[in-house]
Amino acid sequence: MIPLVPLLLEQFVGEDGIDLSIIDDCLRARPAANRCVFGRSKGFSTSNWLKQHPLSLIAAANYAPVYDHDVVKICVDLKFQLFGNFLYLLILSAQIIYVFLYTSVALASPTPTQSYYDTSNYTCKQLCHLLISDSRDPLPGNVVLRKIDMEFQRNREIYLFRNFTVFIIVFFMFGIVERIFTITKFT
Amino acid sequence: MEKNVNGKTPFVIAIEKGSLKCIKYILSSKWLHRNVDIEEFINSDSLKTTIDKDQLDIVSFFVSDISRLAAIIRIKINANDRIYNVLEYSIALKKPDFVRIFISVRIPGDERELYRSYKYFLKHYNLAYSGSNYDQTPIQRMLTMVTKELSIRMKLFFFPSVFLD
Numbered sequence: 132m133i134p135l136v137p138l139l140l141e142q143f144v145g146e147d148g149i150d151l152s153i154i155d156d157c158l159r160a161r162p163a164a165n166r167c168v169f170g171r172s173k174g175f176s177t178s179n180w181l182k183q184h185p186l187s188l189i190a191a192a193n194y195a196p197v198y199d200h201d202v203v204k205i206c207v208d209l210k211f212q213l214f215g216n217f218l219y220l221l222i223l224s225a226q227i228i229y230v231f232l233y234t235s236v237a238l239a240s241p242t243p244t245q246s247y248y249d250t251s252n253y254t255c256k257q258l259c260h261l262l263i264s265d266s267r268d269p270l271p272g273n274v275v276l277r278k279i280d281m282e283f284q285r286n287r288e289i290y291l292f293r294n295f296t297v298f299i300i301v302f303f304m305f306g307i308v309e310r311i312f313t314i315t316k317f318t
Numbered sequence: 319m320e321k322n323v324n325g326k327t328p329f330v331i332a333i334e335k336g337s338l339k340c341i342k343y344i345l346s347s348k349w350l351h352r353n354v355d356i357e358e359f360i361n362s363d364s365l366k367t368t369i370d371k372d373q374l375d376i377v378s379f380f381v382s383d384i385s386r387l388a389a390i391i392r393i394k395i396n397a398n399d400r401i402y403n404v405l406e407y408s409i410a411l412k413k414p415d416f417v418r419i420f421i422s423v424r425i426p427g428d429e430r431e432l433y434r435s436y437k438y439f440l441k442h443y444n445l446a447y448s449g450s451n452y453d454q455t456p457i458q459r460m461l462t463m464v465t466k467e468l469s470i471r472m473k474l475f476f477f478p479s480v481f482l483d
Binding site: 132133135136139141143145150152154156183185189191192 | 409412414417418421422427433436437440441452455456457458460461462463
């Protein structure tokens, strides 16, 4: 009876387009509660739905005129694009989690007791006056200045490194997404 | 349409005997068209008889007319206490010739309503056959149904002694 399936599919190719409902009435990865009656009956799980899906039956029948039919090809392409969307969502959520984790770690990590933050409210001139007029420890070999300079250098490196890693990750993710879109276009 | 003692109408007997001429004569009567509904003739009894008795030319005559086709796709045949349409019934009986006739009807472009109901007929989601666990649409039935010839060939291949004795 399989050689007759292309005839049946042909009935759904009209003058004003192709009706895909013969293969799948909703074109989703899995059935929703109120839609996609395909393969729904008592005690029917989603894995059964996938096994009984016309596309898997067509694959099992392995008969060239059926799986080469336009209706089947379009359905497979659409399903593949659905998978691309899923992958894109996965990557996007991974990226969001990464950003949240990084920010929270940066915010929650303790600042050292003596840091350049302590002097952030002073101008340079005020700081110089403060250092000179320190009665207890008047500018002992420019330790604070050196510290400020050092901290600045170190933090600039950290800042640059963070930007660099973010750039690399985003670059690779866009590469993956781009690749998926090219594959879906040319298959 | 009066029935005889066996519950058969003249129309059903004509189908049983395979008399296409007689059927054409009955259906072409203008008086009948005016006074009797087409569904009095094209009903589950007559279609079931046509499929059971392998009357291919009669069924191709039935689907050749739009009003008859509209009646055919509404027919529900009761088999083993399950209700099937004619397509599902002929798939169940493993009669590919009838399946071919039912799925390859060409409907004119202006008959949109009929085309819609015909498509619904082709993808009718219905109860499983007795051997299967899941409800199915015709395409699923066709893809899972092993044809009679193939199964006989396989039996002949694996158990030749049964056939040769």
